[in-house]
Each structure stands twice: as C-alpha cells, then as structure tokens.
Amino acid sequence: MAMRGVLTIMMAVASLGAASAEKAEQAEEAPEAQITAEEILANPLGDEAYQQSARCLSSGKYRRVEIMNNQVLIFHGRGDEKWLNILPNRCLGLQGDMIPQFEKRGMRLCERDQFSGQPRFRLDAPSMPCSLGRFHPTNSDNIAAMRDALDASQRTKTVDRTVRSAGRGTEGGDAPES
Numbered sequence: 001m002a003m004r005g006v007l008t009i010m011m012a013v014a015s016l017g018a019a020s021a022e023k024a025e026q027a028e029e030a031p032e033a034q035i036t037a038e039e040i041l042a043n044p045l046g047d048e049a050y051q052q053s054a055r056c057l058s059s060g061k062y063r064r065v066e067i068m069n070n071q072v073l074i075f076h077g078r079g080d081e082k083w084l085n086i087l088p089n090r091c092l093g094l095q096g097d098m099i100p101q102f103e104k105r106g107m108r109l110c111e112r113d114q115f116s117g118q119p120r121f122r123l124d125a126p127s128m129p130c131s132l133g134r135f136h137p138t139n140s141d142n143i144a145a146m147r148d149a150l151d152a153s154q155r156t157k158t159v160d161r162t163v164r165s166a167g168r169g170t171e172g173g174d175a176p177e178s
Contacts, residue, residue, distance in 0.1 A: 053134040056110035057083060067117065069150055070094040070127075074143055075135065082143060083135040091130035093117065098127060111135075 062075040062083070070090045075083040098117030102109055111134050117127035 053136045054083075055134060056108045057135045058108045059104070060107070065100050067094060067096045067098055067100065068146065069096065072146070072150070073100070073132075074138075080140060082138050082140065084138045084142075084146075085135055086133045088131055088133050091117070091127055093125065093127035094130060095127070097121070101126075 057075060061081070062077045064076045066074040066076060068074060070092070071087045073085040073087070075085060077083070094117040097120050099120055100115045101118050102113060102115040105113070109132060111132055113132050114129050115132065116129050119126065
C-alpha cells in the first residue's frame with residue numbers, strides 16, 4: 001500500500017475520533033448530520049495537511065520508543081515532537097510491553113533498519129526481526145486518535161476490514177478475511 005494511502009487512512013481515523021468527540025459535545029447544543037467514514041475517505045485532506053516524512057531519524061531527536069502494536073511505533077522526542085513509524089510488515093511476536101533493540105549503523109535510524117522487541121519483565125522470547133518504515137511527524141491528538149482506533153479494532157473487526165479494504169482499493173463492502 002502506498003504510504004500516502006496509509007497516511008490518508010490514519011488521518012481519517014484521527015478525523016473520526018475528533019469528529020466523534022466534537023459530535024458528542026455538539027449533540028447537547030443542536031442536532032447535526034452524521035459524518036460517515038465513507039464521507040471522510042471520499043474527501044481526503046489537502047496536500048498542506050500532510051507533513052514531510054523522512055527516511056531517517058537522528059538518534060538525538062528521540063528519547064523513547066512506544067510500541068503501539070505489531071506494526072506501529074511512536075518515537076517520542078523533546079516537547080511535543082513525535083514520529084509515527086508504520087512497519088512495512090507485521091512483526092511477529094512484537095508486543096506493547098517490549099523494549100525495541102535497534103541494530104544501528106551510525107548515529108541515526110533509517111527506513112529498513114532492523115530491530116527486535118526484547119521482553120521487559122518476563123522470560124519470554126524476543127520478537128522476530130523487524131524492519132522500520134518511514135518516519136512521519138505527528139502530534140499528540142493524532143496519536144490519541146490512533147490509540148482509540150487500535151483499542152476499537154480489538155473489540156471489533158470493522159476497523160481492520162475497513163483499513164484492509166482501503167489498502168486494496170476496493171469500493172463498498174467488506175474485504176475478504178485473510
């Protein structure tokens with residue numbers, strides 16, 4: 001899937017989260033038409049809404065790495081600096097409570113650099129080797145919306161089917177289960 005497509009999906013998820021919070025506030029004030037996921041996906045954000053992604057991130061720019069799931073990492077920098085890294089493939093065995101151990105080849109991490117998740121407290125096995133994706137600047141609001149979407153995907157398969165459907169370019173209906 002093209003990275004712009006992934007960003008469109010992530011921005012749509014963030015917009016859904018923000019729209020639902022705003023809608024809850026406005027529901028008390030005045031009735032308003034519902035915004036559907038299809039409307040959001042059919043009307044992507046303009047180019048100015050997308051920040052420039054980077055192939056590499058200097059080791060001095062980030063302070064910690066958060067594993068959101070087996071395919072999404074958040075690099076936390078100083079202040080409100082954050083970068084989203086969507087791995088090109090799911091990383092088998094990678095869990096949120098693990099510590100990423102990177103194989104650095106210099107003073108920065110780059111797309112396709114390898115790492116593995118090391119267990120923090122238990123004697124479990126480490127994850128399989130994983131590859132980094134590109135680094136996308138993001139903000140706390142988008143990360144909160146992604147957390148909400150990932151939590152929702154644990155409760156229902158609708159989010160997962162929608163994302164896979166958008167990635168394949170199918171229109172309407174659910175994507176077949178894999």
